[in-house]
Amino acid sequence: MSTAHQLDQTYAALAEATARVGEAKAPLFLATLSLALLSRQTDATQALALIAQAERLAAT
Numbered sequence: 719m720s721t722a723h724q725l726d727q728t729y730a731a732l733a734e735a736t737a738r739v740g741e742a743k744a745p746l747f748l749a750t751l752s753l754a755l756l757s758r759q760t761d762a763t764q765a766l767a768l769i770a771q772a773e774r775l776a777a778t
Contacts, residue, residue, distance in 0.1 A: 719727075732751075739747045759765040 736744050736747060756765045756768065759768070
């Protein structure tokens with residue numbers, strides 16, 4: 719399976735899960751998922767870079 723296909727599949731699963739939890743609980747769901755994924759980073763530098771990237775993308 720290609721990386722692009724895996725990314726598409728993952729994005730679709732995220733969108734579907736966000737819809738299932740509903741708009742009211744989406745921020746909690748996304749925060750919980752974000753913390754779980756960030757905890758898998760090998761060092762804080764990588765995690766901080768991802769946070770900065772997400773903030774830049776959200777601000778545009």
